[in-house]
Amino acid sequence: QQPVQSPQAVILREGEDAVINCSSSKALYSVHWYRQKHGEAPVFLMILLKGGEQKGHEKISASFNEKKQQSSLYLTASQLSYSGTYFCGTGNSGNTPLVFGKGTRLSVIA
Amino acid sequence: NAGVTQTPKFRILKIGQSMTLQCAQDMNHNYMYWYRQDPGMGLKLIYYSVGAGITDKGEVPNGYNVSRSTTEDFPLRLELAAPSQTSVYFCASSYSGGFNQPQHFGDGTRLSIL
DSSP, rough: HHHHHHESEEEEEOOOOEEEEEEEESSEEEEEEEEEEETTTTTEEEEETTOOOOOTTTEEEEEEEEETEEEEEEOOOGGGGGGGEEEEEEEETSOOOOOEOOEEEEEEEE | OOOOEEEEEEEEEEETTTTTEEEEEOOOOEEEEEEEEOOOSSSEEEEEEEEEEEEEESSTTEEEEOSSSSSSBBOEEEEEEOOOOOOOEEEEOOOOSOOOOOOEEEEOOOEEEE
């Protein structure tokens, strides 16, 4: 039931764009995105609920495709501060806890 | 505004010892969670609670116990520590209203069992 994230790791130069995908084998009710910097706690980025709504957070946005049972996180014009590991957490209903993916390690270099 | 506070930050245990990881939140959140994080494996849910007096097992509960006597505190107990329990442990909390609320994480406890 653990969602599958791809790619596992990506290296970007400052200013480049990236897409991180999160796929589930089960129908999704919600998808959460978190970022964790090395040695720190995960930090909440955004939640997407069933309905396909795209959300944005400065230059980071995400989409949710119910039919494909997947969500994508879009990082535009990446900055050094974007480096870290990105986790998606998926909910199959409103009454069950999230299950987190293994994470995607993003490294932004100058 | 402290948020979620975990203690201790680091601990080394010997095999067979027991200990309690403390977690406290000051945001009046009803939902609280314990995760373990192993390298490359993401966050695995150990136990969770939807309110004082209510706890339930997550994905990897074996070897752990929890209690929730107050809204603020959610301690995690390790009995008979084993090397497989070497990990980073995170406590998190969220507003009530289902599991679709942002989770706020503590800074973690790094536990080594030798």
